[in-house]
Amino acid sequence: MTYSKKPLVGIIMGSSSDSRIMKGAAEIFDEFKIKHEDQIISAHRTPSRLAEYAQHAEKMGFKVIIAGAGGAAHLPGMIASHTIIPVIGVPILVYNDKHPKKTDAAKFSAFGGLDSLLSITEMPSGSPVVSVGVNKAGNAGIYAMKILANEFPELKNKLKQHKSDQHKSVLKESEQLKKQGLSKFTKTKFK
Template sequence: MKPLVGIVLGSDSDLPLMKDAVKMLEKLNIPYEISISSAHRAPDKTAEYAKTAEGRGLKVIIAAAGLAAHLPGVIAAHTILPVIGVPVKSGALEGVDALYAIVQMPPGIPVASVAINGAKNAAILAAQIIATGSPEVVEKLHGLKAQLAGEVEAKDSRIKELGVENYLAGK
């Protein structure tokens, strides 16, 4: 099956974080591709990736970036596909600088952003975008939401049964 989501990492050091996005896309049975590129160290490669993404059948690109966080914006400058930036917690500002860099894009070059280290939510947002044209993904997302609600109900029942101290002791 052709990849629908592209995951781009600025560095292999982002892989432990972005594994959460990979796991979520696999859970939702959404094919993806993964690539390491850099807006600064490999700008031509990054631009080529973005320019050819639509033609390769991608529907959404998730780009992780820390510090100056230019990768999502550079990708967005070279494609019409939705780009979701994942600010990576790093450096003296612990990802706040990356978050600001991702959300403060100039007019005409939008980049969606999730929370700092929000790789899992980036995958869910990508799935929601894809779901606008895929009944199969719609069904998977409804299942995910039901699972999340079930987990909350189980925790609520458990705290009522055990009380606060015993609940916390069992964590």
């Protein structure tokens, strides 16, 4: 079996607005040619879909579920309650969407994502969800690949290549910085 034939990962999120963050996970999978199925499952607006989706995910043979949610962020924990498939939570920094003037500054979250992070991690004993950092959907994607790599050895090589590429990229920048010194480097880099 090869990992690319059918979706191995389900990506879900609580709201269509979360898709702007969650696409970070999709981009990783697309880059590594891992099929994923994407849905919106709202724990609060479509509660009956929680059990349905869990059954769907098990039937589809998903190996991992990535669940992003902001604010109270119940989605990752509630999906995990319905299935034994490992769930990776992505806490999303929610924006105050009721502010009169819809500028960027006005849409910040009241709690900087801490509300979502704690709602995802502080699950009771016996019902684990794990969390990546706030808005770090891309990291959830890479972590999912690490889980998949246990079964699909070619992913191991791709992950090692990814690590090696990162190493080289930083090294190259470091050499440039060392040569130019900080003042010149920042002028060149962020002009």
